[in-house]
Amino acid sequence: MARFRDLESLFPITNISTVVHLFRNELENTPEPDIALLSIVAGVIENSLTSRSSSALQMCEPVEQNSLPILQLETVETLYHKFHGIIKSAVDSNKSKSFATRELVKKVSDVIWNSLTRSYYKDRAHLQSLYSYLTGSKLDCFGVAFAVVAGCQSLGYNDVHLALSEDHAWVVFGENGTETAEVTWHGKGNEDKRGQEIGKGISARSWLYVNNKPVVCTRHMEVAALVSAINPSLNSTHDAFEVSLLQQELLWLLYDLGHLKKYPMAIGNLGDLEEISSKVGRVPCKTLFEEAIASARTYYNNQHVYPYTYQGGYFYRNKLYQEAFESWANASDVIRLYNYSRDDEEIYKEFLEIANELIPHIMKVESSGFSANTILKKPECFANLLRFYDGICKWEEGSATPVLHIGWAKPLVNTISKFDSDVRAQLNIVCDKLEDKLLKNGGECDTASSEKIETDTTEAKEIRNGKPSTSKEEIDTRTTSNKRGGTS
Numbered sequence: 001m002a003r004f005r006d007l008e009s010l011f012p013i014t015n016i017s018t019v020v021h022l023f024r025n026e027l028e029n030t031p032e033p034d035i036a037l038l039s040i041v042a043g044v045i046e047n048s049l050t051s052r053s054s055s056a057l058q059m060c061e062p063v064e065q066n067s068l069p070i071l072q073l074e075t076v077e078t079l080y081h082k083f084h085g086i087i088k089s090a091v092d093s094n095k096s097k098s099f100a101t102r103e104l105v106k107k108v109s110d111v112i113w114n115s116l117t118r119s120y121y122k123d124r125a126h127l128q129s130l131y132s133y134l135t136g137s138k139l140d141c142f143g144v145a146f147a148v149v150a151g152c153q154s155l156g157y158n159d160v161h162l163a164l165s166e167d168h169a170w171v172v173f174g175e176n177g178t179e180t181a182e183v184t185w186h187g188k189g190n191e192d193k194r195g196q197e198i199g200k201g202i203s204a205r206s207w208l209y210v211n212n213k214p215v216v217c218t219r220h221m222e223v224a225a226l227v228s229a230i231n232p233s234l235n236s237t238h239d240a241f242e243v244s245l246l247q248q249e250l251l252w253l254l255y256d257l258g259h260l261k262k263y264p265m266a267i268g269n270l271g272d273l274e275e276i277s278s279k280v281g282r283v284p285c286k287t288l289f290e291e292a293i294a295s296a297r298t299y300y301n302n303q304h305v306y307p308y309t310y311q312g313g314y315f316y317r318n319k320l321y322q323e324a325f326e327s328w329a330n331a332s333d334v335i336r337l338y339n340y341s342r343d344d345e346e347i348y349k350e351f352l353e354i355a356n357e358l359i360p361h362i363m364k365v366e367s368s369g370f371s372a373n374t375i376l377k378k379p380e381c382f383a384n385l386l387r388f389y390d391g392i393c394k395w396e397e398g399s400a401t402p403v404l405h406i407g408w409a410k411p412l413v414n415t416i417s418k419f420d421s422d423v424r425a426q427l428n429i430v431c432d433k434l435e436d437k438l439l440k441n442g443g444e445c446d447t448a449s450s451e452k453i454e455t456d457t458t459e460a461k462e463i464r465n466g467k468p469s470t471s472k473e474e475i476d477t478r479t480t481s482n483k484r485g486g487t488s
């Protein structure tokens with residue numbers, strides 16, 4: 001295949017810079033990047049550096065930076081042609097239409113689906129790439145969706161693209177790219193809905209489908225997705241350093257080319273990598289987490305939670321507890337707009353960990369008496385804590401499945417009681433019932449009501465998202481139309 005002839009000059013690949021060069025070449029010098037090729041290359045490297053057999057940890061070999069096991073062109077070429085062969089033999093290749101049909105998409109999904117190993121541990125690491133599919137017949141949920149898109153690309157259907165929520169993946173296709181189809185499974189024990197349109201029923205209001213604001217990938221963003229999905233973990237405690245470095249270099253390449261602009265989670269992934277080992281001359285990771293939030297607000301109507309939990313996690317790890325509270329309250333302002341459904345376990349676990357592990361840990365540290373500038377004396381922090389919990393309560397309201405249970409109450413009571421009573425008294429809570437109803441019920445609302453509950457008139461300060469107001473007047477003039485600055 002001509003493709004491989006012009007790649008010959010780069011092989012055999014022995015270092016990270018050459019892999020970056022190959023990706024750059026695909027991203028900039030081809031009509032569109034070949035995502036099957038790039039997934040195989042990334043997968044071979046990841047698996048050779050993280051599989052127990054060859055891990056340097058075992059051989060205790062000092063690996064100098066930028067070195068990789070030798071990657072031969074024929075290794076990649078063989079796997080690539082194997083993938084092509086599987087897809088072409090199963091789908092009659094006389095490509096009649098210029099756009100994919102639901103039948104075609106379903107057919108490709110069936111080919112992948114029916115060639116997977118019967119039963120295997122689906123959440124295992126390193127099951128995301130075509131290398132895993134071609135050598136082990138195993139893929140995770142994301143990997144199946146990715147393989148379907150790669151299969152459609154290899155058949156010449158360039159209208160089929162990956163659509164990503166924060167915990168699921170599907171495809172869009174058709175003349176306007178507006179047709180949608182499930183192509184993989186989600187979660188445990190759920191019947192797969194492959195072939196069906198996305199979120200028509202009750203699931204449309206669940207976080208899993210992000211209120212119909214998924215990341216719809218271009219071919220270049222599909223490269224960002226496969227790079228984001230690179231998993232450097234060697235075991236539960238160690239990462240393979242070179243895999244991590246390769247992922248970081250490739251994400252910076254995609255960042256510089258502008259392909260992460262509409263992909264908050266990929267920016268967040270890069271932020272996490274930069275926090276661990278920052279690159280000279282690059283923006284700090286704190287900025288990246290802010291950029292991920294800005295991207296979600298700009299392109300996805302602030303319906304995504306993870307940008308705030310990326311940022312909150314960063315603040316927490318760096319003991320910036322006041323800032324962490326604000327990020328988590330902002331995350332809660334997003335989830336309040338959804339109805340909780342059984343498909344939302346992942347984000348439920350995220351909020352549970354924040355409420356029952358991270359915040360109690362902060363309370364313990366802050367009330368140990370050694371914190372000079374303790375958050376326990378800051379009304380803004382108390383306000384953000386309440387906003388955090390209020391969002392979770394709102395999430396539960398109107399949902400078929402309950403969220404909160406007694407396990408949440410004990411840490412909550414414990415946390416609230418750690419704030420000084422005079423701090424708690426400084427809070428004036430203004431509820432915009434109207435806005436919540438409007439946002440949650442898509443604009444329908446029975447009564448407009450805005451109650452103001454003054455808990456203390458002496459020095460009542462209105463705390464809006466952690467920022468005390470300047471004057472009392474501002475509080476009295478508030479009306480139901482005031483937007484609650486949910487995304488401060």
Ligand SMILES: CC1(C)CN=C(N2CCN(c3ncnc4sc(CC(F)F)cc34)CC2)S1
Nearest residue numbers: 142164165166167168169228265306309310
């Ligand atoms: C703040 C966090 C807990 C840290 N990592 C988080 N991740 C969230 C998920 N991650 C992702 N990163 C890039 N792209 C995607 S697409 C997707 C859904 C899947 F079904 F396709 C997940 C995901 C990466 C890791 S959220």
